[in-house]
Amino acid sequence: ASLALFQLIENGDLHLSDKLQDILHLETPTGAGPTDPRFDSISIAELFEHTSNLDPDGFRNSVAIMQSFQAANKPASLPINVEMTDSYVASVNLQPPPQAMYYNNCGYHLLGRVLARKRDTKLAIDAIRKHLLEPLSITRIRNSVSLLSAQHPDEGRQQDPNLSLSPSVMTPQQPLVPDDYGDWNMEVDETAGGFSGAVTDVARLVAVFIDPNDSRALKRSTLTCMLDKAVANQTKWTGHTSDLRAGYGLDRARHLRGGQY
Numbered sequence: 001a002s003l004a005l006f007q008l009i010e011n012g013d014l015h016l017s018d019k020l021q022d023i024l025h026l027e028t029p030t031g032a033g034p035t036d037p038r039f040d041s042i043s044i045a046e047l048f049e050h051t052s053n054l055d056p057d058g059f060r061n062s063v064a065i066m067q068s069f070q071a072a073n074k075p076a077s078l079p080i081n082v083e084m085t086d087s088y089v090a091s092v093n094l095q096p097p098p099q100a101m102y103y104n105n106c107g108y109h110l111l112g113r114v115l116a117r118k119r120d121t122k123l124a125i126d127a128i129r130k131h132l133l134e135p136l137s138i139t140r141i142r143n144s145v146s147l148l149s150a151q152h153p154d155e156g157r158q159q160d161p162n163l164s165l166s167p168s169v170m171t172p173q174q175p176l177v178p179d180d181y182g183d184w185n186m187e188v189d190e191t192a193g194g195f196s197g198a199v200t201d202v203a204r205l206v207a208v209f210i211d212p213n214d215s216r217a218l219k220r221s222t223l224t225c226m227l228d229k230a231v232a233n234q235t236k237w238t239g240h241t242s243d244l245r246a247g248y249g250l251d252r253a254r255h256l257r258g259g260q261y
Helices: 002-011 020-024 037-041 044-048 062-071 082-091 105-119 124-136 186-192 199-210 220-237
Strands: 141-143 165-167 176-178 195-197
Touching: 002 105, 002 124, 002 220, 020 037, 020 105, 044 105, 062 082, 082 105, 082 186, 105 124, 105 186, 124 141, 124 186, 124 199, 141 186, 141 199, 195 199, 199 220
Parallel strands: none
Antiparallel strands: 141 195, 165 176
8 A cells, every 4th residue: 555655656646745634525424524623634644654643443343333324314234335434534533642653554544545536446456456566467466355255265264263253244233253254344444454465466565675676666766765754754753652663554664774674
């Protein structure tokens, strides 16, 4: 997602100083503007750097999202969709300003929504596939599927060693399902952790980071800019938080020498 967004930055179609709300124009389930007046000032850079003060994981609470629409006298049932999720995020008060960055999945969800809006696609994966993956001959990175019954035949399976079950959020009846197979809506998550990929195709993305030359998807100078900002963000918060992340799509980043990271 970060690579695809930096393609937009490279083209001049997006700037780190741009405001999220100026792009998405989100409304709450009642049709009003965002509940918290600070929402309008959230920048793209703050989403990348985990400093937006958004509720980090509330956007994954499908039941709460459904109930917020019902409370606004809007018809709603499970499963919720990405547009409902966006409206719910706009209705939640921001958290108090942090002493340091705080890892924020909601910020990366909204970055995906910015990407889809800028590329005029319904979902972020559609923009990522066309503009990032296809030029790199990557064909096996895709949206994950929530329900076990709907899994692709070539998808690797995972299983909680405790064989845990949870209520499904993918059907109105909410039957018990194996954990990670319907207890959260991966189709909505997208850029917040809702992709799966074949190992060889993930390796193709790694190769883009290693290659000192321009790729068919990104100029090396653009990628260097992204990496430098990640290193600077991690350096800024080192010693201030126990959950240190680099941001800009990366958990860790360190500049070694020259163009090596």
